[in-house]
Amino acid sequence: MSGVMASGGMGAGEPAREAARLLRMRRRRTWSVAGWGLCAIGFGLLGIAMGWILLMVLLRGFSALTPTVFLEVTQGTGGGLLNAIEGTLVIGVGSMILAVPFGVAAGLYAAQFSHTLFARAIRFMADVLVGVPSIVLGYFGYVTMVEGLGWKFSLAAACITIAILCLPYICRTTELALSQVPAAMQEAAFALGAGEGLVAWRIALPVAMPGVVTGILLAFAISVGETAPLIYTAGWSSYMWNGQLVGSPVGYLTYAIWAFINEPFASANALAYAAAFLVTFIVLLISVTARLVLLRRQGGR
Amino acid sequence: MSFRRVLAVFAAVLPASLIAVRLFLAVYSWPAVRFNGLGFITSTSWNLGNTYGSPIVRNGVQVLPGAHYGILFLIAGTLLSTLIALVIAVPIGVGAAIFLAEAVPARFRMWLSFFVELLAAVPSVVFGLWGYAVLVPLLGHYVFPVMGRVLGFVPFLGGSTGSGSGLLTAGIVLSLMIVPLIAATLRDAILAEPMVVRESAAALGVTRFEAVWKVVLPGVRKILIGVTILATGRALGETMAVLMVSGNALNYLPPNIYSPISTMAAFIVSQLDSALQDPTGLAVRSLAEVALVLSVISLGVNTLARLVLYRAGLKAARV
Numbered sequence: 001m002s003g004v005m006a007s008g009g010m011g012a013g014e015p016a017r018e019a020a021r022l023l024r025m026r027r028r029r030t031w032s033v034a035g036w037g038l039c040a041i042g043f044g045l046l047g048i049a050m051g052w053i054l055l056m057v058l059l060r061g062f063s064a065l066t067p068t069v070f071l072e073v074t075q076g077t078g079g080g081l082l083n084a085i086e087g088t089l090v091i092g093v094g095s096m097i098l099a100v101p102f103g104v105a106a107g108l109y110a111a112q113f114s115h116t117l118f119a120r121a122i123r124f125m126a127d128v129l130v131g132v133p134s135i136v137l138g139y140f141g142y143v144t145m146v147e148g149l150g151w152k153f154s155l156a157a158a159c160i161t162i163a164i165l166c167l168p169y170i171c172r173t174t175e176l177a178l179s180q181v182p183a184a185m186q187e188a189a190f191a192l193g194a195g196e197g198l199v200a201w202r203i204a205l206p207v208a209m210p211g212v213v214t215g216i217l218l219a220f221a222i223s224v225g226e227t228a229p230l231i232y233t234a235g236w237s238s239y240m241w242n243g244q245l246v247g248s249p250v251g252y253l254t255y256a257i258w259a260f261i262n263e264p265f266a267s268a269n270a271l272a273y274a275a276a277f278l279v280t281f282i283v284l285l286i287s288v289t290a291r292l293v294l295l296r297r298q299g300g301r
Numbered sequence: 302m303s304f305r306r307v308l309a310v311f312a313a314v315l316p317a318s319l320i321a322v323r324l325f326l327a328v329y330s331w332p333a334v335r336f337n338g339l340g341f342i343t344s345t346s347w348n349l350g351n352t353y354g355s356p357i358v359r360n361g362v363q364v365l366p367g368a369h370y371g372i373l374f375l376i377a378g379t380l381l382s383t384l385i386a387l388v389i390a391v392p393i394g395v396g397a398a399i400f401l402a403e404a405v406p407a408r409f410r411m412w413l414s415f416f417v418e419l420l421a422a423v424p425s426v427v428f429g430l431w432g433y434a435v436l437v438p439l440l441g442h443y444v445f446p447v448m449g450r451v452l453g454f455v456p457f458l459g460g461s462t463g464s465g466s467g468l469l470t471a472g473i474v475l476s477l478m479i480v481p482l483i484a485a486t487l488r489d490a491i492l493a494e495p496m497v498v499r500e501s502a503a504a505l506g507v508t509r510f511e512a513v514w515k516v517v518l519p520g521v522r523k524i525l526i527g528v529t530i531l532a533t534g535r536a537l538g539e540t541m542a543v544l545m546v547s548g549n550a551l552n553y554l555p556p557n558i559y560s561p562i563s564t565m566a567a568f569i570v571s572q573l574d575s576a577l578q579d580p581t582g583l584a585v586r587s588l589a590e591v592a593l594v595l596s597v598i599s600l601g602v603n604t605l606a607r608l609v610l611y612r613a614g615l616k617a618a619r620v
Contacts, residue, residue, distance in 0.1 A: 028508060028511065029508060031510075031511075032508040032509070032510035032511060033510075035510040035514060036400075036404060036510055038396055039396040039397070039399045039400040039403075039404065040396075040400055040404070041396065042392065042393040042394070042395070042396020042397045042399075042400065043396060043397040043400040043401065043413075045393055046393060046397050046417060046420070046480055046481075046484065047416065049420070049477050050416060050417070050419065050420045052431070052435070053420075053423060053427065053428065053431045053477075054423075056431055056434070056435055057427060057430070057431070060434075101311060102311055102312070102314040102315060103315070105308055105311030105312045105314075106311070106312040106314070106315040108308060108312070109305075109308050109309060109312040110312070112308075113305065118309060118312075121316060122312055122315060122316060124607065125315060125316040125319050126315060127603070127607050128319060128600060128603055128604065128607070129315065129318070129319045130603075131531075131534045131535075131538075131599050131600070131602070131603030131606075132319070132322065132538070132596055132599060132600075133537070133538025133539070133540065133566050133595055133596065133599055134538070134540065135538065135540040135566045135569050135570060135592070135595075136322070136326070136538070136566075136592045136595055136596045136599075137322060138569075139326070139569055139588070139589060139592040140321075140322045140325055140326060140592075142573075143325060143326070143329045143589060144321075144325050164318045164322070167314070167315045167318065168315065171315055195304065196303075196304050196305055197303075197304030200304070200308075221422065224424075225422075225423075225424025225425070225426070225427075226424070227424070227425065227426040227540070227541045228425075228540035228541055228566070228570055231570055231573075232570075232573070254424065254426045254541075257426050257427070257429075257430055258426055258429065258541060258544075258545065261430055261433060261434065261545075272430065273430075276426075276427050276430050279424055279426075279427065280423060280424070280427050283422055283423070283424055284419060284422060284423075287418075287419060287422040288419075291415065291418070295411075
């Protein structure tokens with residue numbers, strides 16, 4: 001470009017214009033370099049914050065991990081976290097048992113009959129439900145089940161509340177996975193005389209299975225990391241789960257983080273960090289696994 | 302019944318639960334709505350009344366003498382902390398997205414993006430723990446006093462800098478929680494912009510950054526607006542992290558940016574125990590009204606975000 005400019009006519013005032021052009025060029029270059037710099041700083045800040053949070057949880061949490069944490073139940077502000085570990089897993093599995101059939105069904109409907117009004121309604125409602133603050137769902141669980149049905153703080157109330165929370169995630173990831181199943185594959189099955197049900201069960205779902213499983217895994221991670229709705233529905237218990245669905249509270253790890261960091265005792269704070277380590281470890285492990293499953297399927301990007 | 306019918310019945314659980322949540326909250330909080338009236342959102346006073354007094358009847362509702370519920374301070378705390386979070390998060394998110402999409406070699410892009418997305422998976426109570434144990438002491442002891450002295454002449458930035466728990470701290474923690482959403486969505490959008498757009502810009506003689514800033518970024522403007530609104534909804538409803546770093550102020554509006562605040566979501570958690578002391582149950586119902594107001598606001602914000610994103614052609618936004 002500059003070659004074209006230079007070979008142009010050299011009339012009067014040309015050097016001055018050339019100097020102005022160079023100045024403008026330099027200013028633009030400087031601005032561009034500064035722009036890249038600012039973008040790098042933005043990413044850097046994000047990276048530093050991420051590293052800081054993870055490092056704090058891993059270092060402080062790891063040093064607080066003792067065999068007692070895994071072997072004993074909480075006693076006052078000390079002891080272990082066995083009750084909370086069990087509670088977190090029971091709540092997670094229980095809410096998945098409730099959420100998966102309905103969430104997958106909603107996703108299946110939205111994908112297979114995607115042009116119907118009901119499918120569009122499901123998609124929109126799922127997106128709106130994602131936006132409902134989790135504490136609002138918790139309060140709903142409290143009003144209807146803990147108080148209204150007289151279940152008290154209980155496993156059932158916790159699982160149903162968390163299941164509602166997870167429904168839209170499962171629905172949307174299922175739909176996304178199904179929408180990537182080649183239409184020709186399903187049309188071939190229809191041409192052979194298969195019905196809608198057969199095509200969905202034997203063609204679409206098996207092909208989309210990795211995506212569906214990913215969604216369920218991510219929903220499980222959410223149930224492990226949730227706190228606010230559980231405070232209102234599961235309560236807290238220092239004992240192991242007694243097998244009751246209603247009537248007795250359940251302990252869980254995220255409560256231990258929130259409640260024990262405020263205690264003035266070192267033993268309680270250590271339990272909070274240990275719980276934070278376990279929660280973060282489980283959630284990140286699931287997220288990484290889920291992403292790797294997806295990435296392998298998509299062949300990376 | 303046909304397969305489609307059976308499937309529809311199962312699928313209907315999702316919309317039904319959303320409607321049930323709103324309906325039950327509205328019905329349950331109705332006595333509180335009637336008693337509190339419009340003053341609920343225009344006055345600053347959360348007062349259970351005399352819990353030892355005998356209940357009286359007002360507006361057809363049983364209440365304790367002296368009871369008054371006004372949550373203007375919660376609305377202010379929620380909106381201000383969200384505003385601060387957006388002011389911090391949007392520039393960082395845009396910068397990080399451009400960096401990831403345009404500056405990083407494709408080989409590393411996947412891993413660095415992955416790192417950003419992990420931040421989105423960290424549970425909010427862990428953010429709260431970090432804020433409580435690391436950020437609050439750091440800001441309260443070192444950063445805020447200096448800020449107060451240097452920037453004291455600016456309104457809202459001067460005055461008592463407090464302990465570190467407060468509006469600005471809550472805003473910072475919230476911003477960290479919404480940045481990954483903004484950065485990841487915008488990165489995907491930038492990557493999806495056709496290469497020919499960049500090439501045409503380059504042919505006109507612009508620098509690479511100018512091509513990104515003035516050609517590619519305006520192309521994804523709608524997605525940026527949509528995801529910012531989506532992030533707003535996320536910040537408005539965030540509970541645990543805010544609860545742990547906001548100082549949980551009761552019944553006053555923040556005089557400056559360091560002042561303790563409370564948000565609607567955090568308040569619902571922190572006040573349940575004391576609300577249960579009210580034998581008439583009006584306090585618990587008023588908390589339900591807080592949840593109702595919060596869910597109405599977030600419904601509006603999210604609907605707006607989805608409409609913008611749908612129109613921008615982003616069918617499945619990151620959830």
